Amino acid sequence: MTSVSETEGADTGGEAVTGRWDGVDVNFGEEGGRLTYGSYLRLGLLLDQQRLESDPPAHDELLFITIHQVYELWFKQVLHELTASRDAMLSGELWLAQHLLRRVHTIERTLTQQVDILETMTPQDFGEFRHRLSPASGFQSVQFREIEFLSGAKDPSFVKRFRGLSEDEKVRLQRRLEEPTLWEAFLVVLEAAGFSVGSDEDLRKALQTVATDRAQYAATWELAEALLQHDELAAAWRARHVVMVERMIGTKPGTGGSSGAGYLRSRLDLRYYPHLWHLRSSL
Ligand code: HEM
Ligand SMILES: N[C@@H](CC(=O)c1ccccc1NC=O)C(=O)O
Structure with missing residues (x-):
């Protein structure tokens, strides 16, 4: 993989990643703009479910x-x-x-x-x-x-x-x-x-x-x-x-x-x- 850019820079939203790999243009995860990794796995919701009771937050x-x-x-x-x-x-x-x-x-x-x-x-x-x-x-x-x-x-x-x-x-x-x-x-x-x-x-x-x-x-x-x-x-x-x-x-x-x-x-x-x-x- 040489140059890779995340189109929206979102790590949980499952945006498509485009770039060049071994000299070939690639366009991962763009199936007509339908399913993405993040939307399939509902990561937006899943990774927003960790709410601490401690205040100030206890590290562990x-x-x-x-x-x-x-x-x-x-x-x-x-x-x-x-x-x-x-x-x-x-x-x-x-x-x-x-x-x-x-x-x-x-x-x-x-x-x-x-x-x-x-x-x-x-x-x-x-x-x-x-x-x-x-x-x-x-x-x-x-x-x-x-x-x-x-x-x-x-x-x-x-x-x-x-x-x-x-x-x-x-x-x-x-x-x-x-x-x-x-x-x-x-x-x-x-x-x-x-x-x-x-x-x-x-x-x-x-x-x-x-x-x-x-x-x-x-x-x-x-x-x-x-x-x-x-x-x-x-x-x-x-x-x-x-x-x-x-x-x-x-x-x-x-x-x-x-x-x-x-x-x-x-x-x-x-x-x-x-x-x-x-x-x-x-x-
Ligand atoms: C710091 C770690 C943990 C401590 C100190 C701890 C302590 C306890 C204590 C003292 C009880 C008896 C009920 C009561 O609270 O009076 C209990 C029950 C239980 N704990 Fe934990 N626990 C820990 C981690 C976990 C984890 C990671 C799980 C995973 C789901 C878990 C699942 C359970 C279950 C299912 C029971 C009921 C067991 C039964 O009735 O046979 N615990 N725990
Ligand atoms: N019962 C544990 C606390 C604890 O481990 C716990 C507390 C809230 C939800 C899940 C827990 N895990 C297992 O009991 C304790 O007495 O320290």
């Missing part, structure tokens, strides 16, 4: 907001994939169901690794704006709770304990409480494969058979493993989050009104698919 608050917004974008994608995976199970498309779960796994690994970035913030620097956040807290993440409900950990008491939910958020949570979970969809898969799953003992036998005869039940076994992986990765995030919390605020109570790390530690044993974990003891 932008990082704090950005990290949470990125989490929520990925939560949206995870819900998209988990919902489609659940539906694929219900309609017998087992390959698709496990394919989408594997995508979720890679996002979940990224979500856990992102904690590293937030941990570049020191407790002192967090302290510059933490007092401004109360009573807001990650506890109020509707999409996080939707993921839990859809995965299998439905708990209506969370809906009651939410403060300040919008009508739309209440509807979304209520819908997740009413619709089938990934686990319920997996039980439909087992039934479609000819297993009875009416009692815990029936279910135990079904899982044991699938595990013992992996060649015959390959797709079902792969799906069970993909569900277990999703469960393990969710547990890994909870464990990473609580250690970050201890590093940031020690034993202080949370801005959301809980005991803080104590509350979060009480959630570490949560498993979406206890039957798949119990199975391990008999393999």
